[in-house]
Amino acid sequence: MLFIAVLTVCFGSFVQTVIGFGMAVIAAPILFYLNPEYVPGPIIFAALFNCLANVYRFRSSLSISGLKSAIIGRIPGCIVGAGLLVVASQHYLAILIAISILCAVVMNLFKFSLPVNNRNLFWAGFLSGVMGMSTSIGGPPIALVVQSEKASFIRANLAGFFLFSCVTSLMILIPMGIFTYEHLLLSLPLLPATLMGNYIAYHVVDYVNKTLIRYGTLCLCIVAVILMLIKVLS
Template identity: 45%
Template sequence: MPSPICLVALFISVLNAMKHRESISIGGLKMALIGRIPGSIVGGLLLMWISTQALALWLGLLVLFAVAVSLLPLRIEPNPTRMGIAGFFSGVFGTSSGIGGPPMALLLQHQEANQLRGNLSAFFVFSSIISLMVQWPTGFLTWHHVLLTLPLIPAAWLGYVLARKTTHSLPKEKIRFAALALCLVSGATAVWHGFF
């Protein structure tokens, strides 16, 4: 059920985007948002056509591959083409599984911390809405899913408050490490669900 994850991501992303609004570069996100639209449509089709286990396995393997590429000594800088590709895969992953962060986080991981937070948050405000718009007509966003999301909001708020108190003291390299660790856990979890 990706829609509750997308709804919580929207909630957190709005809060973070408001906090880091001075660091947001909407122009730099344009191609990623354009790529997100067809990616979300593909993700919606995958929800309808592929079993949940096969989808989880495939997405998990792709995320783990992306983490491995990120750990290589080469540094992949964002440019319009790469942003569009990352946005597309973020749409596929986010709409079909609720794990849309890794492609964008891996591409933007070398940005300054506040710029990284602001840009990712702004991207996920729009991209969560796009995913939810695709999930609704496919039957993967209903009032039942909204009700399942409501108990998650207080925990998300608590996590946001704790993060505000701690992230200002974290250096960029630690944030990059945390982003890679989150991607690794997301990918491994998806692979686990694909097998079991």
């Protein structure tokens, strides 16, 4: 079981490094079926190290001003998502989120794109916070907004955004008792796998262009929809 968990996290880390997001989309559902305690805390803790490595690797393309609106939106989104974990039915919440992602994918396929401005980044950050806290899959909203940017911008700034997101989520999960010392111990074997995924990705990342990132983003968004619906309908 641990081998499957490690392999899954390594592949998820590889994908996130190459296209900018996707670690939770790939790893969270599999880890949940292996051991529900992996989600959300340990997978977020592992993703934190992926983001740290990527922020350092792609630091020359990092734009703090570009991140600001998304980060501001992420904070209330995390709070709302944490509240929904307590008071709302995950069944209906996940269906609503899945429909929202699917609409975004369809709009993108028909060449409808949102401009990268402060308003759209704020709401993408907000939705990412709600989804990340309530379903553990928070990447699609922000990735869909920035996908038209340069590949280096996407990787660097999504890494910066998700780094902040991981820290914020853990700060909320710890006092809620959802990320404890036992969860920390469960996370530790995942860290070498995370960094190995980063290392492998760095050797191929220069061969992945913006077109591949766009289609990779859309495919992972569709996967996220399917996995969330399977989770709530099963």
